[in-house]
Structure formats: C-alpha cells, structure tokens
Amino acid sequence: xxxxxxxxxxxxxxxxxxxxxxxxxxxxxxxxxxxxxxxxxxxxxxxxxxxxxxxxxxxxxxxxxxxxxxxxxxxxxxxxxxxxxxxxxxxxxxxxxxxxxxxxxxxxxxxxxxxxxxxxxxxxxxxxxxxxxxxxxxxxxxxxxxxxxxxxxxxxxxxxxxxx
Numbered sequence: 108x109x110x111x112x113x114x115x116x117x118x119x120x121x122x123x124x125x126x127x128x129x130x131x132x133x134x135x136x137x138x139x140x141x142x143x144x145x146x147x148x149x150x151x152x153x154x155x156x157x158x159x160x161x162x163x164x165x166x167x168x169x170x171x172x173x174x175x176x177x178x179x180x181x182x183x184x185x186x187x188x189x190x191x192x193x194x195x196x197x198x199x200x201x202x203x204x205x206x207x208x209x210x211x212x213x214x215x216x217x218x219x220x221x222x223x224x225x226x227x228x229x230x231x232x233x234x235x236x237x238x239x240x241x242x243x244x245x246x247x248x249x250x251x252x253x254x255x256x257x258x259x260x261x262x263x264x265x266x267x268x269x270x271x
Contacts, residue, residue: 108132108188111144111151111180113162116172121206121231121248123173126166130154130182130189135210139239141250145180159192167200174204174230183209186221193228205229210236213257213268229259231271 112129114120120127132148133140144150152158166172175196182189193205205228209216213234216222226232233248234255241251248256261269 108154108185108192109149109151110154110158111142112178115165115169117176119248120176120178120208121174121204123204124171125174125176125206126162126169126172127176127178128154128162130177130179130185132184133180133210134184135181135236137210137237137239139242140237142179148180148184150180154188154192159195163192163196163199166196166203172203174206175200177205177207179208181210182207183211183216183222183225186219186225190221190225190228193225197228204231206231206233208233210234213255213259213262226259227263232257232259 109131110128111131114127117125117127129145131145131150133146166175207229209232213232216226234257235253238251238253241253243252256271258269258271
C-alpha cells in the first residue's frame with residue numbers, strides 16, 4: 108500500500124480537527140475527481156509499518172485531534188492493508204474517531220468481507236462516487252448530493268443506513 112499524502116491537522120475532511128491520510132489507488136475514475144493523481148496505486152510513497160507507526164504516534168501525541176480520516180484514492184481498494192493500519196490506530200488512539208471516504212456505496216462495502224471488516228472499524232463513512240452533475244459546494248464534507256454521511260456504528264446496530 109502507498110500513500111500520496113498526509114495532513115497532520117485539517118478541518119475539511121470530517122468533524123473537528125483531524126489527521127488525514129490519502130491512500131493511493133482508485134478504480135472509480137469519477138469525472139471531475141478533485142484528486143486524480145491519487146488513482147495510481149503506486150502514487151506517492153510506500154506506507155511502511157514504520158511510517159504507519161510514526162503517524163499513529165503523532166496522532167496519539169496531539170490532544171487537539173478528534174481523529175483520523177482516510178481519503179484517497181479510495182482506501183477500500185486497499186482494505187486488508189488499511190485494516191491492519193486502523194487496528195493499530197484504534198489500539199494506540201482510544202477515544203479518537205475514524206472517518207473514511209469511499210466511492211463505493213455503503214451497502215456494497217458490506218457485501219465484500221475485506222471491505223466490511225474495514226467499514227466496521229469506522230465511525231463515519233462518506234460514501235458514493237463523486238457525480239459532476241450533482242456537484243454541490245454547499246454540502247458539508249461532500250462533493251455531490253448523492254454522497255451520504257453515514258453513522259456506521261448506528262447503521263450496524265439498526266441494520267439500516269443511518270445518516271448524520
């Protein structure tokens with residue numbers, strides 16, 4: 108797995124102050140994507156275990172951070188590798204949240220065992236492909252009106268999509 112970016116503090120990719128990791132690789136190729144350079148699975152640099160631990164420790168040491176957001180690319184194309192990273196994050200950063208962006212719809216994530224495992228570790232998922240014809244710059248944390256902000260844990264409990 109590669110990453111093509113890391114922002115230690117951001118207010119744009121989720122509620123509160125968040126660290127953001129951009130996972131390389133995406134096959135959705137949404138027209139109008141804000142980050143097409145992230146589509147290549149080898150974009151950026153290898154996301155080594157050492158780099159993962161460095162970022163997790165940086166997040167743990169920053170009391171101002173509310174959590175971590177996975178962006179891309181699409182982290183769900185690298186679900187098994189992301190899951191290992193996020194399990195370590197959850198272990199070392201208890202009380203901090205996890206948000207993730209994906210071009211998959213939530214229901215499809217639950218159908219794939221690897222993607223479901225990663226989804227179940229998330230607190231919030233912004234789902235759905237960016238659709239240029241539905242672009243709306245007034246939306247909070249989303250680029251197009253088809254995308255949903257999903258409360259994952261509530262959705263799993265209710266066995267129905269619960270949006271925020």
